[in-house]
Amino acid sequence: MRIYSLLPIALLTCLVGTPVLADSHGNFPGRGSKEAYDRSLQISVQALEASKRKDYQKAIELDNEAIAAYPCESQWYNNLGCHLRFIGKLEAAQKAEEQALVLEPTFVGAWIDLGVCFEKMSKLADAERSYRKAVEFDPKSYGALGDLGDILRQEGKLRGSSPVVVKCQKLS
Numbered sequence: 811m812r813i814y815s816l817l818p819i820a821l822l823t824c825l826v827g828t829p830v831l832a833d834s835h836g837n838f839p840g841r842g843s844k845e846a847y848d849r850s851l852q853i854s855v856q857a858l859e860a861s862k863r864k865d866y867q868k869a870i871e872l873d874n875e876a877i878a879a880y881p882c883e884s885q886w887y888n889n890l891g892c893h894l895r896f897i898g899k900l901e902a903a904q905k906a907e908e909q910a911l912v913l914e915p916t917f918v919g920a921w922i923d924l925g926v927c928f929e930k931m932s933k934l935a936d937a938e939r940s941y942r943k944a945v946e947f948d949p950k951s952y953g954a955l956g957d958l959g960d961i962l963r964q965e966g967k968l969r970g971s972s973p974v975v976v977k978c979q980k981l982s
Contacts, residue, residue, distance in 0.1 A: 841882040850880030854889065861893060869893045884914035891923055895930065903927045918948045925957055937961050
């Protein structure tokens with residue numbers, strides 16, 4: 811499960827589908843050079859600031875710059891995927907989320923965001939698979955469970971109180 815670091819810059823948000831500033835438990839992940847990572851982190855902060863202003867084009871430019879500076883951080887690809895999705899570039903968003911998952915296959919947020927991409931592209935079976943993967947890696951994820959329940963309803967596989975809905979209620 812992805813653990814988000816609490817950075818003093820107050821840009822961290824853990825809302826599903828929202829780009830976040832995070833790394834491997836608040837520390838340099840150990841791949842590549844620390845200097846490159848630190849540079850990419852600064853760039854990612856700027857991308858998130860642009861995103862807060864809803865300047866998604868600028869955020870995308872900065873996400874790509876952060877990735878170029880340090881391509882080993884899955885969060886940078888996840889942020890890029892979110893920003894691309896916000897402007898309707900769903901196929902590109904899908905590829906960015908898939909790259910995040912290549913780097914970190916258990917990244918629940920990327921599985922959820924990939925599911926959102928598939929859902930927006932009307933690929934409901936793929937969305938369901940993505941949400942199920944998110945639940946597999948974090949069975950208590952409200953976001954994953956809620957999205958899975960929604961997609962099952964859309965697919966006509968769910969009526970009334972399903973095990974997914976009941977599980978969400980037990981967790982609250």
